[in-house]
Amino acid sequence: xxxxxxxxxxxxxxxxGMPDRHFKRRSKRLRxxxxxLLVTPAVAFLLMITLYPGAYAIIQSLFYVKFAxxxxxxxxxxxxxxxxxxxxxxLWNTFVIGGxxxxxxCVLALLISFYAYRDPWIKxxxxxxxxxMLFMPSAVAFIWKLAFMDGRxxxxxxxRLGFIDxxxxxxxxxxxxxxxxxxxxxxxxxxxxFIIFVAALQGQDEEVEEAARLDGAGWAQIFWNISxxxxxxxxxxxxxxxxxxxxxxxxxxxxxxxxxxGGTTExxxxxxxxxxxxxxxxxxxxxxxxxxxxxxxxxxxxxxxxAFKSGKE
Amino acid sequence: xxxxxxxxxxxxxxxxxxLGAWALFCLVPVLWFLSIGLRPRTEIITQQPIYWxxxxxxxxxMVWTDWPMxxxxxxxxxxxxxxxxxxxxxxIPAAYSLARYTYRxxxxxxxYILSTRMMAPAIxxxxxxxxxxxxxxLDTVWAxxxxxxxxxxxxxxxxxxxxMLDIPKExxxxxRTDGASDLRILWEIIIPVILPxxxxxxxxxxxxAINEFLFTLLIASTKSAYTMSVALANFTGGSDGVxxxxxxxxxFIAFVPVFLVVVAIQKHLSxxxxxxxxKG
Numbered sequence: 166x167x168x169x170x171x172x173x174x175x176x177x178x179x180x181x182g183m184p185d186r187h188f189k190r191r192s193k194r195l196r197x198x199x200x201x202l203l204v205t206p207a208v209a210f211l212l213m214i215t216l217y218p219g220a221y222a223i224i225q226s227l228f229y230v231k232f233a234x235x236x237x238x239x240x241x242x243x244x245x246x247x248x249x250x251x252x253x254x255x256l257w258n259t260f261v262i263g264g265x266x267x268x269x270x271c272v273l274a275l276l277i278s279f280y281a282y283r284d285p286w287i288k289x290x291x292x293x294x295x296x297x298m299l300f301m302p303s304a305v306a307f308i309w310k311l312a313f314m315d316g317r318x319x320x321x322x323x324x325r326l327g328f329i330d331x332x333x334x335x336x337x338x339x340x341x342x343x344x345x346x347x348x349x350x351x352x353x354x355x356x357x358x359f360i361i362f363v364a365a366l367q368g369q370d371e372e373v374e375e376a377a378r379l380d381g382a383g384w385a386q387i388f389w390n391i392s393x394x395x396x397x398x399x400x401x402x403x404x405x406x407x408x409x410x411x412x413x414x415x416x417x418x419x420x421x422x423x424x425x426x427g428g429t430t431e432x433x434x435x436x437x438x439x440x441x442x443x444x445x446x447x448x449x450x451x452x453x454x455x456x457x458x459x460x461x462x463x464x465x466x467x468x469x470x471x472a473f474k475s476g477k478e
Numbered sequence: 479x480x481x482x483x484x485x486x487x488x489x490x491x492x493x494x495x496x497l498g499a500w501a502l503f504c505l506v507p508v509l510w511f512l513s514i515g516l517r518p519r520t521e522i523i524t525q526q527p528i529y530w531x532x533x534x535x536x537x538x539x540m541v542w543t544d545w546p547m548x549x550x551x552x553x554x555x556x557x558x559x560x561x562x563x564x565x566x567x568x569x570i571p572a573a574y575s576l577a578r579y580t581y582r583x584x585x586x587x588x589x590y591i592l593s594t595r596m597m598a599p600a601i602x603x604x605x606x607x608x609x610x611x612x613x614x615x616l617d618t619v620w621a622x623x624x625x626x627x628x629x630x631x632x633x634x635x636x637x638x639x640x641x642m643l644d645i646p647k648e649x650x651x652x653x654r655t656d657g658a659s660d661l662r663i664l665w666e667i668i669i670p671v672i673l674p675x676x677x678x679x680x681x682x683x684x685x686x687a688i689n690e691f692l693f694t695l696l697i698a699s700t701k702s703a704y705t706m707s708v709a710l711a712n713f714t715g716g717s718d719g720v721x722x723x724x725x726x727x728x729x730f731i732a733f734v735p736v737f738l739v740v741v742a743i744q745k746h747l748s749x750x751x752x753x754x755x756x757k758g
Contacts, residue, residue, distance in 0.1 A: 208572070219601075284493070307729070315719075316722075402755040406751070416692070419695075470589060
């Protein structure tokens with residue numbers, strides 16, 4: 166590392182002569198290598214924690230694993246997996262729950278940030294709206310598990326308001342069960358999008374807004390024709406980041422529904438966990454991991470790279 | 479004119495109805511959950527929900543005497559601070575390299591670092607479990623430290639990189655003509671200037687670490703590695719069922735410091751949460 170500091174002076178005082186030229190060549194190579202050296206420790210650490218497990222999962226997925234006993238089975242795990250209804254259900258659920266929650270979060274966050282961003286008390290609103298996001302997800306899952314299921318508070322409130330007559334069995338129906346997961350996610354994570362959208366709206370040029378208003382444009386028109394196009398890259402980045410987290414949803418399922426009724430609220434993460442750490446069928450779970458990994462890589466290449474490019478420029 | 483003013487007042491009213499309703503939706507469950515933490519167990523799961531409970535500190539005593547809350551706190555704090563320190567040591571040079579040099583493969587390296595953020599914990603959960611098992615690190619804070627550092631490294635690198643890109647190049651060039659080396663420039667000029675960005679990155683990393691659930695669930699099996707996030711799920715006492723008032727209190731014990739720190743870095747929050755893609 167100290168070599169680089171010397172290289173600076175070495176170049177400055179370079180004079181013709183064998184030892185110096187030798188030194189110069191070495192320092193040049195070092196200068197070329199220097200940025201790689203800086204980034205290497207981080208990349209090495211990440212490779213250890215992604216490449217090794219990735220390779221391990223691929224190999225393990227070709228075996229039937231019973232504790233320390235590995236038996237090679239070829240692609241049997243994959244064939245079983247693609248014929249497994251539980252796997253497809255989990256995949257479908259992940260998209261349904263994630264898609265509905267993400268859409269709701271995005272619409273709500275846009276609506277609220279639209280009404281909040283020029284409000285004189287925006288600082289106060291921001292702190293209030295942030296609160297749900299700052300609880301641990303496991304705690305949030307318990308809040309809603311108690312409200313919906315164990316404490317029957319939501320049913321009680323709905324009865325008092327006259328919407329329903331009897332307690333609702335939230336885990337007895339597929340859609341009600343999914344709904345509890347969606348509510349918990351929307352409650353906790355709409356603030357994430359709100360904070361980002363509000364920052365983007367506040368950064369928008371006030372003069373453009375003022376000019377449009379003088380031309381007779383209403384708030385809604387300004388939002389639709391000026392703010393929204395301006396926010397598109399921001400929305401893309403925020404939705405991609407939220408989408409990644411929502412597609413890996415685990416905590417809420419683990420605490421609130423455990424996949425009930427009949428596996429219909431199981432997400433893909435929970436499916437892998439259950440097969441691996443409850444049924445101890447590690448080879449099979451690894452096959453599911455590999456499928457999920459491939460999907461992640463495709464999504465990463467197609468969507469995420471583009472979103473972050475457009476967000477930067 | 480008068481009708482216009484009335485229209486304006488109406489739109490104000492509508493705005494405050496929307497914002498007020500959302501504020502209630504955010505806060506009512508929180509206040510109700512706080513009331514759960516401050517009531518006796520007999521008033522939590524009842525035939526009819528009780529909205530005005532008797533005040534009780536049962537849960538507070540229970541958390542500190544029946545459960546090793548001190549250990550949970552220690553494990554959370556040690557693993558989180560350790561992971562953030564590891565991340566800063568790795569991320570600052572990496573971010574500097576990505577922000578300040580042009581070289582072959584830079585974009586790909588940057589995107590690789592970013593893409594690890596997308597890796598679902600479930601994908602790598604099983605191999606990581608066996609990795610730590612073979613290294614004899616299961617149920618230790620060291621394993622948690624390593625895994626939290628891995629989860630947050632991409633985030634922290636990208637946030638810091640974004641702040642570094644903002645520094646005008648002239649600042650460095652001036653120092654370089656004075657003969658300062660690259661590492662000295664990083665240490666003496668860049669780091670002090672982007673300190674708010676580094677703090678933001680550290681805070682957001684710490685929050686993600688507090689929240690982490692799946693890996694902690696797999697790694698920890700006793701009080702020597704349980705963190706608050708996973709300990710919550712263990713507040714069940716056999717026939718007693720889920721012990722909600724203890725859960726609520728632990729939730730608030732974790733919430734208060736997070737809330738205070740986030741309010742302090744509020745200005746940088748949107749930028750941090752988008753890994754630098756949005757400048758707040």
